[in-house]
Amino acid sequence: xxxRLRLEPSRILLNLAVIFIIALWTFxxxxxxISSLRDKNDIAASGWWTALSSADRKQVGRMKGSADQVEKxxxxxxxxxxxxxxxxxxxxxxxxxxxxxxxxxxxxxSTVTLDAGQTLxxxxxxSYILTSPTKFADERGGRIFFVSxxxxxxxxxxxxxxxxxxxxxxxxxxxxxxxxxxxxxxxxIAAFAAYALAWMKLPFRGLLIAIIVGxxxxxxxxxxxxxxxxxxxxxYFMGVPSKTYLxxxxxxxxxxxxxxxxxxxxxxAGLPKDLIESAQIDGANDFKIFRRIVLPLCFPALASFAIxxxxxxxxxxxxxxxxxxxxxxxxxxxxxxxxxxxxxxxxWEILTASAFVTIIVPLTVFFSLQRYFVRGLLxxxxxxx
Amino acid sequence: xxxxxxxxxxxxxxGVGGCFxxxxxxxxxxxxxxxxxxxxxxxxxxxxxxxxxxxxxxxxGPALILLSVYLLFPVVQTFxxxxxxxxxxxxxxxxxxxxxxxxxxFRLSIFNNILWLAVVPALCTLMGLVIAVLTDRLWWGNxxxxxxxxxxxxxxxxxxxxxxxxxxxxxEGQDQIGIINAxxxxxxxxxxxxxxLPFWNNFFLMAILVWIQTGxxxxxxxxxxxxxxxxxxxxxxxxxxxxxxxxxxxxxxQIYGTILVVWTTITVLVLKIFDIVLTxxxxxxxxxxxxxxxxxxMFRGGGDFGRGAAIAIVIMVAVLPIMIWxxxxxxxxxxxx
Numbered sequence: 001x002x003x004r005l006r007l008e009p010s011r012i013l014l015n016l017a018v019i020f021i022i023a024l025w026t027f028x029x030x031x032x033x034i035s036s037l038r039d040k041n042d043i044a045a046s047g048w049w050t051a052l053s054s055a056d057r058k059q060v061g062r063m064k065g066s067a068d069q070v071e072k073x074x075x076x077x078x079x080x081x082x083x084x085x086x087x088x089x090x091x092x093x094x095x096x097x098x099x100x101x102x103x104x105x106x107x108x109x110s111t112v113t114l115d116a117g118q119t120l121x122x123x124x125x126x127s128y129i130l131t132s133p134t135k136f137a138d139e140r141g142g143r144i145f146f147v148s149x150x151x152x153x154x155x156x157x158x159x160x161x162x163x164x165x166x167x168x169x170x171x172x173x174x175x176x177x178x179x180x181x182x183x184x185x186x187x188x189i190a191a192f193a194a195y196a197l198a199w200m201k202l203p204f205r206g207l208l209i210a211i212i213v214g215x216x217x218x219x220x221x222x223x224x225x226x227x228x229x230x231x232x233x234x235x236y237f238m239g240v241p242s243k244t245y246l247x248x249x250x251x252x253x254x255x256x257x258x259x260x261x262x263x264x265x266x267x268x269a270g271l272p273k274d275l276i277e278s279a280q281i282d283g284a285n286d287f288k289i290f291r292r293i294v295l296p297l298c299f300p301a302l303a304s305f306a307i308x309x310x311x312x313x314x315x316x317x318x319x320x321x322x323x324x325x326x327x328x329x330x331x332x333x334x335x336x337x338x339x340x341x342x343x344x345x346x347x348w349e350i351l352t353a354s355a356f357v358t359i360i361v362p363l364t365v366f367f368s369l370q371r372y373f374v375r376g377l378l379x380x381x382x383x384x385x
Numbered sequence: 386x387x388x389x390x391x392x393x394x395x396x397x398x399x400g401v402g403g404c405f406x407x408x409x410x411x412x413x414x415x416x417x418x419x420x421x422x423x424x425x426x427x428x429x430x431x432x433x434x435x436x437x438x439x440x441x442x443x444x445x446g447p448a449l450i451l452l453s454v455y456l457l458f459p460v461v462q463t464f465x466x467x468x469x470x471x472x473x474x475x476x477x478x479x480x481x482x483x484x485x486x487x488x489x490x491f492r493l494s495i496f497n498n499i500l501w502l503a504v505v506p507a508l509c510t511l512m513g514l515v516i517a518v519l520t521d522r523l524w525w526g527n528x529x530x531x532x533x534x535x536x537x538x539x540x541x542x543x544x545x546x547x548x549x550x551x552x553x554x555x556x557e558g559q560d561q562i563g564i565i566n567a568x569x570x571x572x573x574x575x576x577x578x579x580x581x582l583p584f585w586n587n588f589f590l591m592a593i594l595v596w597i598q599t600g601x602x603x604x605x606x607x608x609x610x611x612x613x614x615x616x617x618x619x620x621x622x623x624x625x626x627x628x629x630x631x632x633x634x635x636x637x638x639q640i641y642g643t644i645l646v647v648w649t650t651i652t653v654l655v656l657k658i659f660d661i662v663l664t665x666x667x668x669x670x671x672x673x674x675x676x677x678x679x680x681x682x683m684f685r686g687g688g689d690f691g692r693g694a695a696i697a698i699v700i701m702v703a704v705l706p707i708m709i710w711x712x713x714x715x716x717x718x719x720x721x722x
Contacts, residue, residue, distance in 0.1 A: 018519050022532050028547045031564060035550065047562045177393035181400035188404050193448035202441040213715040215456045217708045219657045221676050222697045223455060225683055225690050226462035245396055254455025257448055286440050287412040315540030317660045334542045338664055341546065348550065355546035359539045366538035370531065377601065378608055
């Protein structure tokens, strides 16, 4: 403990270096999260890093017209507050002016003399007093341009609008519909296959394993044209649409299988030999051994793969846009987000909130099950060495 | 919405239930057809033999069928398609490949792919190694690694939105809301449309993948570093080796195999890179890579399956050496058992 607390210059430097790298790595995500909670005008007006301090905003307000004037001490006076009747914001006026080019010509609280002996005072709280020696004639009041400093404010409005009116909520459910079976089905199929390849007597075992390892790196893109043709033919032949949930489950299962079998086989092959053999001597058949002994024991490996497959399917865009339709009942979150990037490219309040909705699920899974995830990564890639 | 949830719930039940049903059903059927507790001993023995011959294929069956349909068949079919015309009817020999290597867009994509391959795996591995070494002796090192690792859970599309926001551009004189342009203007530079600057924009797209994959390299390499025997490092320190010497002369050679694995894993990923380019630039401003070019030929503007397939085969050929290396590695491991 003492050793840790010793403040050597090299340790301070080391800590600072790591803090710097982490800041670099988390800044982009922090920007997204903070922006998604900001008002849409604020997002467009200033950088997200200013969100925590009060922001200067250029605004315009209109004074009351001639109908509201009162006569006082031989002068005609119009008074009111610039924040009244506006967009409901409040804040502190720091400067004001009467021309659009110079909204910060005069400090708040000062009095300026305008044409024809009129004087104008604008206070910090937004109240103004306009006096004139002659009677006001204009029914419409003049405009005041001012700079106000706004306290930081955060809102969930963006989330409300993307979830319920932009269709993100619907896509969220579509994503779940794709992801849950596409995670469970390959686990089952791969676990059985991995057990067969690890412990059962069968011809061509070495060859089968070599093929599966080879398929690990086959680029997904290769499969798309032939499979699309196959799906169209099958759909036509059976008189059903070619883009269905069943179709994408099987596609994700097929693409995930090499890694699943590879990962699970090496784990199952590592189980103690005595365990399996003694069960065989007791007369249990392989189905029973698998169900009662192997499946419970390889839970950590199953969990690792499940997390992988879940993240991979949830985050996938390519397979989804090829094998599923683009209607609201089939468009998944990544596809929806990609569509929004095209149609709402400048609407950052929608993009940031939508993006955060799509990444919240994988992030939750990741942080709660990180242990298994890392274990799977290590088992899946560190070999040879 | 409620209807959708109910529909989703039932499709999930049916899909997963069907799968369970197959394994239970087929094994139950096998036990019925060849009962192990048959009346006389000889038929019981014969039945058990039959069971142990058939059962592996019941276990392997679904996996083999799916692998054949979704991976093996497409590889063969793509190969076949690449020698045929746009609809896949007429044999055209090497015409698609000849076209590809004379096509400017294809050459540009190859060039960009090579650029990605040269930069991303190297940078990820290097950053991963540096971060792994730096955080190794830190009491909050695991937290630090988690944060570096986090982008790995984010989809490429999500990451693209995040980074589009980072690169966002506003006209000169306006307040910049993208952090890069804000920094540039703060130091007196003029704002740029980063993703539309030909050639250099490739690097801005690569930054996204580096941001995502460095965490992967960090975690794997950190685990390997833990595996270096403490004595070795202590002996080196006693002999008076400085931190840099220890790093280059002891740590790097010890975990060389792992570095290679990380490097190749990221290389395979880079060869298939697609989503980032699609969502960031949609191949505009000279950022096209092979996977995106193939996608465009397959699904846009009427499509040309022959040319798309030829491009897919080029990607496959690039992956081939890594595939062979993987298989040999796996065989070595097996014979070692």
